[in-house]
Amino acid sequence: MDRKERVDDELASLRAALRGWQVGMWTALPGVIESFDDDAQTCVVQPAIKIPIRANDGTVTTAALPPVVDCPVQFPSGGNCTLTFPVAQGDECLIVFASRSVDAWWQSGGVQEQAALRMHDLSDGFALLGFRSRPRALASVSGSSTQLRSDDGSTFFDLNPSTQKVKIVAPGGFEVIAPTQVLAASTSLTVNSPQSGFSGAVIVQGLFSFLGGMIGSAVSGAAAVITGTINFIGSLTANGKRIDDTHTHNGVQPGPGNSGNVN
Structure with missing residues (x-):
């Protein structure tokens, strides 16, 4: 060797x-x-x-x-x-x-x-x-945003750095539990729902839009406080009586006084 x-x-x-x-x-x-x-x-x-x-x-x-x-x-x-x-x-x-x-x-x-x-x-x-x-392997992984998602992709939080938007998709509903909640929208806030409901005080400052009905209640105090211009399109009813521009007072005489309650 x-x-x-x-x-x-x-x-x-x-x-x-x-x-x-x-x-x-x-x-x-x-x-x-x-x-x-x-x-x-x-x-x-x-x-x-x-x-x-x-x-x-x-x-x-x-x-x-x-x-x-x-x-x-x-x-x-x-x-x-x-x-x-x-x-x-x-x-x-x-x-x-x-x-x-x-x-x-x-x-x-x-x-x-x-x-x-x-x-x-x-x-x-x-x-x-x-x-x-x-x-x-997951299907339909986003190539442009960060997501916290379910495996099937039906429910997710989506953070997109290019558009600077956060999108939430929750077919089963979205629930927030907090003693106070603040939504600060610099231009507008739109709620698109068949019926929007709230229980407690709601304070709106600025433009607030909702599509569909709205129901609210408060245990005490004002149910809603709105700062800014209110523009109603349609009729306005209070305690079952219409008080929009179709509401008139009969028998009012000209003068500096105010009219009384209308029954």
Whole structure:
């Protein structure tokens, strides 16, 4: 055996040794959520890649890895604000494996000692949501705006930087619960509804338009306060009596006085 053959054999042996070492080192794998604990915010994930197994007779088969348990789920967050999602069985994700044991950190938070001296182990997975295989790719993803949307695209918040508009589509309804609400429209506010209803005081300053009926009530005080010009097109009724321009007072004599109530 010449020197070149010896070098080739040594390199082949080194490569084989490195491959054998890498077999036990885990970095990241796609996975499928099996269950989610919304109290602990951890999940059980089935790795979606099978691994080869060599039998004693040299034959090679493949087998699924065991589920990875107690994987902390990543929700985008910061500054005491968090965007959460209803994690469901069958959701796809990416499992990222920490290079050292995370048990003590997960249990207590802060900076902790290593609970075990393992490295790149299947026991230290984190689930990153949102990665999708081709069959589960979203349809009709917007190429010009940012959306928070349902998978089927029927319900969404749409923020478009080019038009500087925010659009909300909610076929099931849109509900806002707040002690006070302010809509500041510099030009106009239009409500397009078969019937607009409110209970409580409504203050309008500026131009307010609605298409359809409007019903309001207040427990006390004025039901509506409007600052600005009021332009009615059609009849105006108060307590069952019309008081628009078709309403006349009979028997009024000229003079500086005011007319009384009309029954």
